[in-house]
Amino acid sequence: MCGIVGYIGEENATGIIIEGLKKLEYRGYDSSGIALCTKENKLLVRKKKGRIANLEKMIKGEDLTANLGIGHTRWATHGAPSDVNAHPHTDMSGKIAVVHNGIIENFMELKKELTEKHGVEFKSETDTEVVANLIGVCYEEEKDLEAAVYKALKRVRGSYGLGVVCADEPDKLVAARKDSPLIIGLGKRGNFIASDIPAVLKYCRQIYLLENNEMAVIKENDVKIYDADHKEVQREVFNVTWDADAAEKEGYEHFMLKEIHEQPDGIRDTLVRRMDDDGEIVLDGINLTKEDIENFDKVYIVACGTAYHAGLIGKYAIEKLAKISVEVDVASEFRYRDPFIDDKTLFIAISQSGETLDTLAALREAKKKGARVLSVVNVVGSSVARESDDVFYTWAGPEIAVASTKAYTTQLVCMYMIGLYMGRKKGIVSDETYRKYIDELMAVPEKVSKILDQEEKIADIAKKLYTKNGVFYIGRGIDSAVSYEGSLKLKEISYINSFAIAAGELKHGTIALIEQGTLVIAIATQDKLFEKMLSNIKEVKARGAFVMAVAKEGNTAIEEESNEVIYIPQCMDEITPLLSIVPLQLFAYYVARNRGCDIDKPKNLAKSVTVE
Ligand code: M6R
Numbered sequence: 001m002c003g004i005v006g007y008i009g010e011e012n013a014t015g016i017i018i019e020g021l022k023k024l025e026y027r028g029y030d031s032s033g034i035a036l037c038t039k040e041n042k043l044l045v046r047k048k049k050g051r052i053a054n055l056e057k058m059i060k061g062e063d064l065t066a067n068l069g070i071g072h073t074r075w076a077t078h079g080a081p082s083d084v085n086a087h088p089h090t091d092m093s094g095k096i097a098v099v100h101n102g103i104i105e106n107f108m109e110l111k112k113e114l115t116e117k118h119g120v121e122f123k124s125e126t127d128t129e130v131v132a133n134l135i136g137v138c139y140e141e142e143k144d145l146e147a148a149v150y151k152a153l154k155r156v157r158g159s160y161g162l163g164v165v166c167a168d169e170p171d172k173l174v175a176a177r178k179d180s181p182l183i184i185g186l187g188k189r190g191n192f193i194a195s196d197i198p199a200v201l202k203y204c205r206q207i208y209l210l211e212n213n214e215m216a217v218i219k220e221n222d223v224k225i226y227d228a229d230h231k232e233v234q235r236e237v238f239n240v241t242w243d244a245d246a247a248e249k250e251g252y253e254h255f256m257l258k259e260i261h262e263q264p265d266g267i268r269d270t271l272v273r274r275m276d277d278d279g280e281i282v283l284d285g286i287n288l289t290k291e292d293i294e295n296f297d298k299v300y301i302v303a304c305g306t307a308y309h310a311g312l313i314g315k316y317a318i319e320k321l322a323k324i325s326v327e328v329d330v331a332s333e334f335r336y337r338d339p340f341i342d343d344k345t346l347f348i349a350i351s352q353s354g355e356t357l358d359t360l361a362a363l364r365e366a367k368k369k370g371a372r373v374l375s376v377v378n379v380v381g382s383s384v385a386r387e388s389d390d391v392f393y394t395w396a397g398p399e400i401a402v403a404s405t406k407a408y409t410t411q412l413v414c415m416y417m418i419g420l421y422m423g424r425k426k427g428i429v430s431d432e433t434y435r436k437y438i439d440e441l442m443a444v445p446e447k448v449s450k451i452l453d454q455e456e457k458i459a460d461i462a463k464k465l466y467t468k469n470g471v472f473y474i475g476r477g478i479d480s481a482v483s484y485e486g487s488l489k490l491k492e493i494s495y496i497n498s499f500a501i502a503a504g505e506l507k508h509g510t511i512a513l514i515e516q517g518t519l520v521i522a523i524a525t526q527d528k529l530f531e532k533m534l535s536n537i538k539e540v541k542a543r544g545a546f547v548m549a550v551a552k553e554g555n556t557a558i559e560e561e562s563n564e565v566i567y568i569p570q571c572m573d574e575i576t577p578l579l580s581i582v583p584l585q586l587f588a589y590y591v592a593r594n595r596g597c598d599i600d601k602p603k604n605l606a607k608s609v610t611v612e
Contacts, residue, residue: 002101003073005199006163008173009190009220013069020199021052021071029073030081035088035097036066043097043167047086068170070163072099075606079125089129091136092120095167100128101195102159102180110134146217149174150230163193176215181355184208184216184223191218197240205240209381254599256401260585261452263406264445269395270410271441279438281421286390290425296346299326302334302362303350306404311350312481313577314415321419323428331358335365347371352399352407353608354382363387376414378407401600402607403493405585412578440571444578447569451582458583461564462590468519473500475523476533482523482577486584493602494592503536516544524551524558525576537561550580
C-alpha cells in the first residue's frame with residue numbers, strides 16, 4: 001500500500017522520485033510527499049493529501065534542485081489522510097526526514113518519552129514522526145546519521161521499510177527494513193531505494209534485496225549493507241529480467257482489462273515452465289520428496305481475498321488428486337483459532353504480492369508449530385517467498401490492477417499442479433488420469449482465448465445490467481467456490497452489493513431476498529450437478545429473478561431457464577474454474593466501466609495489504 005522511492009546521484013532527484021512514486025500508485029495511497037537535501041545543506045519537504053498530481057501542482061514552478069531525496073505515497077494507518085500526516089516526516093530540528101512503510105508498535109511509549117524527556121512537539125498523528133524524532137535525538141548524541149539510525153532502530157518495535165536523509169549529510173541515504181519490503185537499485189548515474197521494483201525499473205535492472213533487520217548506507221557510487229549487529233554483509237546482485245513495458249497498459253483502457261487478456265499467457269507459462277519434455281511435472285526449487293509427502297496427514301491452505309478463493313479450488317484439487325484432507329482458512333482468522341498443526345502438516349500460503357501481512361503472520365505461526373511451508377507467490381523475492389521452505393512461483397507477471405485476475409487463474413494452475421504432483425509421488429494418480437489432467441490443462445490457454453473472443457457479447461450484457469443494485473452469485477460444488485470470486489470482482493470494482501452462496505443453501509434463508517428483477521448469476525458448469533442447478537435457477541426465476549448463467553457449450557437446456565447465457569468451452573468438470581471465472585471478470589469489468597468507476601484503483605482498497 002504505501003510506497004517508498006529514494007535517489008542519490010548526478011541527476012535532479014525531484015523528477016526521478018515523483019516518476020517512481022507514480023509507478024507505485026497502483027498500490028493505493030491517499031497522500032504523497034518528497035524530501036530533498038540540497039548541496040547547501042537545506043532540507044526541503046513538500047507533501048500533499050490526495051493524488052500525486054496534487055503534489056506536482058503544489059511544487060510547479062519551484063526550484064527544487066537536489067541530488068538526494070526520498071519520496072512516499074501514504075495509505076493511512078495512524079491518523080487520517082491529510083497534508084500534515086503525509087510523509088516524509090521530519091525531526092524537531094528540521095534536519096532529518098524519514099519515509100516509512102509499516103507500523104511502529106511501541107510508538108505511544110516512544111512518543112511519551114520524546115515529549116517528556118526531549119521536549120519534542122509533534123505535528124502529526126503518525127508513528128513515523130516518532131521515528132524521525134527518535135533518529136533526531138540519536139543524531140544529537142552520535143553526530144552521524146548512520147550511527148543515529150542504527151541506535152534508534154534498536155529502540156523500535158514493529159515493522160518498517162525506512163528511507164532517511166539528513167541535511168548535514170547530503171552525500172548519503174540510509175535505508176532499513178523489517179517486515180516491510182525494501183530494495184536498493186544500482187543505477188549508472190546514481191543509486192535508488194524503493195519499496196517495489198517497478199519504481200526504479202526505468203533506471204536500473206540490478207538490485208539488492210534488503211533482508212529483515214538490515215540497514216544500508218547508499219551513496220552516489222557506493223552501497224553498503226549491514227546486518228542487525230552492524231556488521232557489513234555481502235549481497236548478491238539480483239537481475240530483474242522482466243520488462244518495464246510489462247507494467248504498462250499496452251493500449252488497454254485499464255490494467256485490469258489488460259491483465260484479463262494476459263491470462264492465456266500466464267496460465268501457459270505457469271504450466272510449461274514446470275513440465276519436462278515427457279510432460280512430467282518438475283517442481284524446480286521445491287524439495288518435497290515422496291517421504292515428505294507421505295508423512296503429511298493434512299494440508300492447510302491459508303490466504304486472503306482472491307488468493308483465498310484460489311485456495312478453495314485448491315482444496316477440491318488436492319483432496320481429489322492427493323487423497324489428503326485439506327482445510328482452507330482466511331489468514332486473518334487462522335492464527336486466532338489455535339489450529340492443530342504439527343510436523344505432519346503441509347501449510348500452503350497463497351499470495352500474489354507475497355507481502356500480505358495476515359498471510360505472512362499465519363505462515364509464521366504455522367512454521368512455529370512445525371509445519372512445512374510451501375508458498376504460491378507471484379512476486380519474486382517477496383517476504384512470503386523468502387520465509388517459506390519451498391516456493392511455487394506463479395508466472396503471471398506483474399499484476400497492477402487492484403482487482404486480481406491473472407494472479408487468480410495462475411494460482412489455480414498451481415493448485416492443480418501441486419495436487420497432481422503429490423498424487424503422483426504417492427502413486428495414487430494413474431498414468432491415464434495424469435495424462436488426462438495434463439492434456440486438459442494444456443488446452444486451457446486456448447479455451448480462455450475463446451472466451452475472451454466473447455468480450456463484446458459480455459460487454460453488451462453488462463450494459464443492460466449495470467444499474468442493478470444487489471446481485472447474487474450461485475453455484476454448486478466447485479462452481480460455488482468460483483461464485484465467491486465472481487462476486488468479489490463485481491463488488492470491489494463496481495461497488496454493487498453482491499453476495500455469493502452455494503445454490504443449495506438459497507432455500508435456507510437467502511431466497512427471501514429474491515424479488516422481481518433481482519440479478520442472479522448462476523454458474524452451472526458441472527455436468528454431474530447440472531440438473532440440480534437448473535432446479536435452483538427455476539426457483540429464483542419463479543420469484544422474478546433475472547438470470548445470467550455461465551454453462552458449458554452444448555448444455556443448451558439452460559437457455560430455457562435463463563435470460564442470458566455465456567458459454568465456456570467443453571472441458572472436464574474438475575478444471576472449469578480456470579474458464580468460468582473469465583466471463584465473470586469481464587462482466588465485472590464492464591459493469592464497473594459503465595458505472596464510471598475507478599477500475600484499477602477502487603476506493604478504499606490497496607493492491608498489497610501490509611497491515612493486519
Ligand atoms: O497479494 P495477495 O494475493 O496476498 O493479496 C490478497 C488479497 O488482498 C487480494 O487477493 C485481494 O482480495 C484482491 N486484490 C481482490 O481482487
